[in-house]
C-alpha cells in the first residue's frame with residue numbers, strides 16, 4: 567500500500583476508548599506444507615529476523631529453504647496440533663480473554679483488548695484497523711516476549727509504526743519493551759516449577775532453555791542474552807535451588823552461523839553422559855507452549871536425553887493460562903496504561919462536531 571495515501575479517520579458514534587494489543591509471533595493456519603510455506607516466507611523475509619543482505623539471502627530462502635523446510639516443519643506441527651488449532655494461537659487467544667476478564671473485574675471496563683500475530687493472521691494492521699473502528703484513540707502494544715530482542719520485539723514495533731504511517735489521525739501509543747524481570751512474571755514461573763516439584767520431587771538438574779539468536783547480535787549490543795540470564799537468575803533465586811544445579815541454554819538454532827551458547831540439546835546429552843538421572847526443562851522465554859517447546863523440547867530433546875542414558879526427562883509447561891501469569895499480565899498492562907486509566911480519552915465526538923459544523927458552513931476551520 568502506498569504511504570502517500572492516508573486513510574480518513576471518522577469515529578462517529580463510537581465513544582473514544584483505550585485499547586490493549588497483545589502481539590505474539592504467529593503460526594501457520596494449518597499443519598500442512600501449503601500453509602507453512604507462506605508463514606515461513608513472511609517470517610524469514612523479515613530483515614529483523616534474518617540479518618543477511620537480501621541479495622545473498624533471497625536465493626537461499628526462495629531456492630532452498632522454502633522448497634524443503636515447509637514439508638519438514640509441517641510434520642512437526644502435525645505432531646502438536648490440537649482440535650482447536652495451533653497451540654500458540656489457542657493459548658494467545660485464551661490469554662487475551664482472561665486478561666480482558668481480569669481487567670473488567672478490577673473495574674477497568676470499556677478497554678478494547680485484542681491480540682495480533684506478527685506473521686500470519688490476525689495481522690497487526692488488520693487488528694489496529696479494527697481497534698480504530700471501535701474508537702480506540704489510545705493503544706498500548708504489549709508484545710508477548712518477556713525478553714527484548716531486535717528479532718522479535720523490535721519487529722513488532724516496526725510493524726505498528728509502519729501501519730500507522732497510513733493513518734491520518736493516529737492514536738496515542740505506548741509500547742511495552744520487555745518484562746524479563748517483572749516480579750509477577752518471575753513468581754508465576756517459580757510457581758510452575760514449585761508445583762511440579764511438589765508432585766514429582768526434585769531433579770538432578772533444572773535446565774532453563776531460551777530461544778536462541780545469532781551470537782553476532784549479542785556482540786552488536788542486543789540485550790536479549792543478558793535479559794535471559796537475568797530472568798534465569800531471578801527464577802533460581804525465587805526457587806532457592808542451588809545455583810550450580812540450574813543451567814541456562816539456548817535452543818532452536820537456525821542455519822550454520824554461531825548462535826548463543828550453550829545449545830540446549832547437546833547440553834542435555836552431556837548431562838545424560840555425566841550420569842544425571844533426571845532433568846527438568848522449562849522454557850521461560852515462551853509464555854505460550856508452541857512448536858519450539860512441545861516438539862523441540864518435549865519430544866526431540868527428551869528422546870536425545872533418554873537416548874544418551876538419561877533416566878527421566880520432565881518438561882515443565884509454559885505459563886499458558888496459569889492464573890498467576892494472568893495476574894502478572896494484568897499488572898503489566900495496568901502499570902503501562904498508568905495515567906490512561908485515570909483520565910478517559912479526550913472526547914472525539916466534540917471535535918468531530920466542530921469539524922462537521924466547519925465543513926457545513928464552508929468556514930475556515
Ligand SMILES: C=CC1=C(C)c2cc3[nH]c(cc4nc(cc5[nH]c(cc1n2)c(C)c5CCC(=O)O)C(CCC(=O)O)=C4C)c(C)c3C=C
Pocket residue numbers: 591592593594610615616635639652654711715717718777778779780790818820851852855856857858
Ligand atoms: C531464522 C531465525 C530465527 C530467529 C532469529 C528467531 C528468533 C526467535 N523466535 C522466537 C520465538 C518463536 N520462534 C518460533 C518458530 C520459529 N523460529 C524460527 C526462526 C528464528 N527465530 C523458525 C524458522 C520457526 C518456525 C518453525 C520451524 O520451521 O522450525 C516459534 C513457534 C511458532 C509456532 O507456530 O509454534 C516461536 C514462539 C523468539 C522468542 C526469538 C528470539 C528471541
Ligand SMILES: [Fe+2]
Pocket residue numbers: 777818
Ligand atoms: Fe523462532
Ligand SMILES: [Fe+2]
Pocket residue numbers: 791792793795
Ligand atoms: Fe549477557
